[in-house]
Amino acid sequence: DGGITQSPKYLFRKEGQNVTLSCEQNLNHDAMYWYRQDPGQGLRLIYYSQIVNDFQKGDIAEGYSVSREKKESFPLTVTSAQKNPTAFYLCASRADYNSPLHFGNGTRLTVT
Amino acid sequence: RKEVEQDPGPFNVPEGATVAFNCTYSNSASQSFFWYRQDCRKEPKLLMSVYSSGNEDGRFTAQLNRASQYISLLIRDSKLSDSATYLCVVKWGSWGKLQFGAGTQVVVTP
Numbered sequence: 001d002g003g004i005t006q007s008p009k010y011l012f013r014k015e016g017q018n019v020t021l022s023c024e025q026n027l028n029h030d031a032m033y034w035y036r037q038d039p040g041q042g043l044r045l046i047y048y049s050q051i052v053n054d055f056q057k058g059d060i061a062e063g064y065s066v067s068r069e070k071k072e073s074f075p076l077t078v079t080s081a082q083k084n085p086t087a088f089y090l091c092a093s094r095a096d097y098n099s100p101l102h103f104g105n106g107t108r109l110t111v112t
Numbered sequence: 113r114k115e116v117e118q119d120p121g122p123f124n125v126p127e128g129a130t131v132a133f134n135c136t137y138s139n140s141a142s143q144s145f146f147w148y149r150q151d152c153r154k155e156p157k158l159l160m161s162v163y164s165s166g167n168e169d170g171r172f173t174a175q176l177n178r179a180s181q182y183i184s185l186l187i188r189d190s191k192l193s194d195s196a197t198y199l200c201v202v203k204w205g206s207w208g209k210l211q212f213g214a215g216t217q218v219v220v221t222p
Contacts, residue, residue, distance in 0.1 A: 035212075042116065042199070042212035043156070050207065090155055097208040100146050100201075103155040 002027045004104035021076045023091030032074040037088040085111045118213035132186040135200030144203040190220045
């Protein structure tokens with residue numbers, strides 16, 4: 001079955017360490033997205049990529065970086081510059097501009 | 113003012129009852145609208161798109177009011193399994209930017 005796989009499901013890191021969250025999709029979607037969800041808030045867009053080798057900053061890109069070397073993969077690195085990294089991170093993709101998003105099952109990151 | 117606003121709830125609903133709630137949006141150029149369902153600590157899943165004339169999917173009915181800039185979701189004959197947070201999503205812009213509401217929590221009780 002096609003879908004989006006995020007790993008790991010839970011991630012614990014010490015403050016000051018960079019950490020990379022994995023996102024792989026086999027839906028053949030061009031566009032991929034990273035969102036962050038905090039309690040009581042809507043999803044906020046971190047980065048998005050509409051095509052391989054291209055990506056754009058979203059609304060809250062500071063402290064994050066991404067790459068898009070393959071269509072299937074869109075990893076997110078949470079750097080030590082991100083002031084409040086503890087959150088639920090969701091990767092998503094969609095077939096085209098008019099299609100709804102499909103989400104991965106998320107990574108819950110805790111930084112202490 | 114937030115671009116997409118929802119009543120956070122919770123809406124406590126007896127099993128079998130009807131519940132309805134709205135989502136207001138500020139951008140009059142909004143193009144498409146969706147309702148997603150999110151269970152506790154899980155990813156959001158598409159419940160239904162919202163069409164201009166309104167649409168129904170089983171016990172769920174979605175409406176769009178462009179003049180007043182809101183969409184609504186109505187759940188009939190509520191089931192315990194309908195307990196979740198319902199996210200409103202609005203699309204606008206040249207690349208289809210999606211804006212999420214913070215969600216409305218629905219709790220269906222026996």
